[in-house]
Amino acid sequence: MNTNKLQVFVFAMLFVVGAFTGCVDEDDDDKTTTTADEGPKVQSDQSVKIGFLNPITGPLEPDAPGFKWGVDEAIKDLTAMYADKNNSFEVIEMDSGCDGDTAASAAQTLVDSGVVAVVGAACSGASMSANAVLSAAGIPMISYASTNPGLSDASAYPLFYRNVPSDAIQGPAGADMMADAGTTSGSLAILHMTNDYGSGLADSVKAAWEEDGHTLCGAGMQGYAEDTTDFSALAASVADDATCTSVYLSSYIVDAAGIIEALEDKEYSGKIFGGDGPAGIG
Incomplete structure (x- = not known):
């Protein structure tokens, strides 16, 4: 923490x-x-x-x-x-x-x-x-x-x-962060848990990204259950799509680590972003 x-x-x-x-x-x-x-x-x-x-x-x-x-x-x-x-x-x-x-x-x-x-x-x-x-x-x-x-x-x-900000604020901030880091229109994938936190933040990021005139990459926005442990198929959908050079994780700690490891196994070399959920301990 x-x-x-x-x-x-x-x-x-x-x-x-x-x-x-x-x-x-x-x-x-x-x-x-x-x-x-x-x-x-x-x-x-x-x-x-x-x-x-x-x-x-x-x-x-x-x-x-x-x-x-x-x-x-x-x-x-x-x-x-x-x-x-x-x-x-x-x-x-x-x-x-x-x-x-x-x-x-x-x-x-x-x-x-x-x-x-x-x-x-x-x-x-x-x-x-x-x-x-x-x-x-x-x-x-x-x-x-x-x-x-x-x-x-x-x-x-x-x-x-x-006494924490709503994801209605974090979403636009995340979109700005990724644009400033060089993520371009048509190159972003969003992976998110399907619970209230994961979906809420992902929707906020997507809305802000599109409001700025951008689109998602071929993999688009995909959800997964919060107790998922096998992310190989999810990672492949991003890594195998040449248009996806950035990915945003609306996740917690353990699942974020699992997705990152799965992307590494698929030799994904793009940028990986996340919100407050994966911050974890330390």
């Missing part, structure tokens, strides 16, 4: 608790303090439960320990921040599985546990499903990694927040 991702994660934790801690037990006037200049009430002598959706299993499993480290560091900061209020903070960690069904079930457990807010999920599909459960219970969530453009729709995903 790189440093920037950890910083974003810790900030997400601080944002959630800073924004919503003061909303608990507001009717207990004896335990609140506020002035006109102090802003929102800050409760004293309370235990605050924070939900944490972590991809302990699934395609982002390699990142889970880094996310957990971020939680631990944020709790230290929060404890110090509210030391004079005698508050304690309890994190309830659940596995999102980077999967909609798993995340929805985990979200219900967090609701039943009495959390005031939730940090996560990481994967866009997991956040979408968890939001349906959490928003119905009036519980806000802030994601540190979900970038699907659809999540910006406050009507469809109420009480959802994130």
Whole structure:
């Protein structure tokens, strides 16, 4: 997990608790303090439960320990921040599985546990499903990694927040990056996972590329299931097409590595680009 991702994660934790801690037990006037200049009430002598959706299993499993480290560091900061209020903070960690069904079930457990807010999920599909459960219970969530453009729709995903940019921004940035690197019209292939993150980013890149007046190469844009392990046919479709001299990967870490290895096996010598997904650890 790189440093920037950890910083974003810790900030997400601080944002959630800073924004919503003061909303608990507001009717207990004896335990609140506020002035006109102090802003929102800050409760004293309370235990605050924070939900944490972590991809302990699934395609982002390699990142889970880094996310957990971020939680631990944020709790230290929060404890110090509210030391004079005698508050304690309890994190309830659940596995999102980077999967909609798993995340929805985990979200219900967090609701039943009495959390005031939730940090996560990481994967866009997991956040979408968890939001349906959490928003119905009036519980806000802030994601540190979900970038699907659809999540910006406050009507469809109420009480959802994130402190990472939408792929509606990353797509045009990626298109500009590839053009600046010498990728020309008719030379780009796009390979993407068919989950909410992979498809969302790929669609954004393709739309931006075509909006700039460019076309894709003969291999075009192709999707694959996120649990795919054999990328030989996918790599061959790019390497065997002479028009495809650049490829963009809308992927996670493990599948990106598999595709790159498969392209190497096919003696592909073109440029390879990617978004935030393959950044990984380090």
